[in-house]
Amino acid sequence: MLLKIFPYNKTLFWKDWKLTRLLFYLAAFLIFWDLPMNYFRLLNQIELEGLNNLWFERMLLSPLLLGTGSQIFLIIVLPVAAAALLIGEERRRKTLEFLKVSPYTIHEIFFNKILVGLTVILAPYLINGLIMIVMRLAIADLAAGYQVMHVLNWFWMTMTLVIAFFSFSFLIGMVAGTTTVQVVLTGIFMIFPLGFLFLIESNIIILSHYLGFDGYFSILRHMENIAEYLVLPAYIDSYAFGRMNMINQGLILLSASLGMIAFSKILFDKNQMERNGEVLMFKQLETFFKAGVAFCTMLLMGMMFARVFTVLGQSTALELVIGYIVGLGLGWFIPNYLIKVRRARV
Numbered sequence: 001m002l003l004k005i006f007p008y009n010k011t012l013f014w015k016d017w018k019l020t021r022l023l024f025y026l027a028a029f030l031i032f033w034d035l036p037m038n039y040f041r042l043l044n045q046i047e048l049e050g051l052n053n054l055w056f057e058r059m060l061l062s063p064l065l066l067g068t069g070s071q072i073f074l075i076i077v078l079p080v081a082a083a084a085l086l087i088g089e090e091r092r093r094k095t096l097e098f099l100k101v102s103p104y105t106i107h108e109i110f111f112n113k114i115l116v117g118l119t120v121i122l123a124p125y126l127i128n129g130l131i132m133i134v135m136r137l138a139i140a141d142l143a144a145g146y147q148v149m150h151v152l153n154w155f156w157m158t159m160t161l162v163i164a165f166f167s168f169s170f171l172i173g174m175v176a177g178t179t180t181v182q183v184v185l186t187g188i189f190m191i192f193p194l195g196f197l198f199l200i201e202s203n204i205i206i207l208s209h210y211l212g213f214d215g216y217f218s219i220l221r222h223m224e225n226i227a228e229y230l231v232l233p234a235y236i237d238s239y240a241f242g243r244m245n246m247i248n249q250g251l252i253l254l255s256a257s258l259g260m261i262a263f264s265k266i267l268f269d270k271n272q273m274e275r276n277g278e279v280l281m282f283k284q285l286e287t288f289f290k291a292g293v294a295f296c297t298m299l300l301m302g303m304m305f306a307r308v309f310t311v312l313g314q315s316t317a318l319e320l321v322i323g324y325i326v327g328l329g330l331g332w333f334i335p336n337y338l339i340k341v342r343r344a345r346v
Contacts (some may be wrong), residue, residue: 012104020085020120027078028124035063036131043141060145064154072236075158079121079166080186086113087173088182091276100273110268114261117170121162129155153246160250160257163233167257167264174267175285177342178276193227194234195286199299206306210317279339286295286339294331301327 039060063071090096099109132151136142169186176182188195201224227232235253238244267281275281280289305323 002145007105007108007111008115009104009108009112012099012108013116016086016113018115019089020116022083022299023078023082023085024120024124027074029129030070030074030126031124032131034068035128036135038063039132039135039142039145040147043139048329060142061150064146064150071158075161075236076165076233078124079117079162080169080183082117082120083166083173083186084179086117087170088179091177092179094276094277097273101280106269110265114170117166121166122159125155125158125162156246156250160253161232161236163257164235164253167260168232171260171264171267173280174271176178177275181279190232192225193230196296197224197227199296199303202303203299206303206320210320255330257292272273278342279335290332290335290339293335294328296325297331297334298324301330 042060062068090099096109100106129151132146133148136146136148136151168190169182172186172189173182174183235249239251271281275283280286302320302323305326306320309319
């Protein structure tokens with residue numbers, strides 16, 4: 001019964017592992033360099049220069065509180081890259097079509113990709129977390145910097161974040177037909193709720209200047225507060241500054257991840273493998289996609305035209321209208337062109 005729910009397949013697992021193992025080795029090395037190796041360097045520096053304990057504690061704890069750029073970079077890039085290789089790259093290589101006619105079931109293919117993805121993104125953190133715990137227990141001087149609980153908190157934060165980013169990119173991969181499209185759409189939709197509201201608010205302010213009405217709408221402020229909960233990178237900031245209870249935030253991310261994986265399975269079952277390599281896996285989404293790109297590009301170009309001409313001291317409503325027309329044209333032409341080109345190559 002358990003194997004029916006979680007159909008582990010050794011052949012599928014190792015096939016996907018070979019595709020993503022370089023990410024695992026690279027992530028494990030980078031985390032080791034940023035944390036355990038850095039701690040050894042700090043210990044040597046303390047012995048040589050006799051720096052104060054307060055500085056030492058701050059330097060030890062900062063990486064464990066997601067306080068370094070490399071930590072944030074890896075939390076975002078590692079899971080997105082893993083999902084892109086497991087889905088987008090398989091589509092580009094047409095290997096998913098081969099798997100569909102092989103003896104493996106769709107359930108097996110999907111589950112083993114999830115299992116490999118979680119292994120690749122979690123194992124580097126787990127290994128380095130264990131190393132840091134052993135270091136803390138074995139080296140007395142580290143007691144002044146961090147405790148075992150700090151390491152466990154760090155692993156909880158990073159685990160919930162990377163799983164959420166992986167699940168999100170994996171979900172995007174269910175509707176994207178190539179690696180590039182999957183990565184680009186992941187980046188766009190990762191910040192889309194706040195980005196879209198920013199475009200709307202900016203254009204309202206510009207229009208209010210030309211048309212003479214109050215450009216402040218309190219509902220937009222309320223929507224921005226809600227949208228923050230829909231933007232994954234905001235949770236990194238929330239963890240680092242303790243804006244939400246760590247356990248509650250982690251449970252929210254894990255629950256959302258489970259929902260995204262479940263929805264991904266539904267979409268994966270409906271994928272038409274013959275569309276692998278196209279921009280989108282579902283033809284029904286193409287019109288919505290083109291209209292969405294056109295509308296957002298229209299808002300962006302209108303805002304840019306208005307601000308450029310404002311700087312030049314020649315801003316009028318005409319420039320805003322021209323920006324809207326140019327943006328609408330580009331926003332409709334580019335996705336249309338990409339869809340046609342990719343379809344011709346499939």
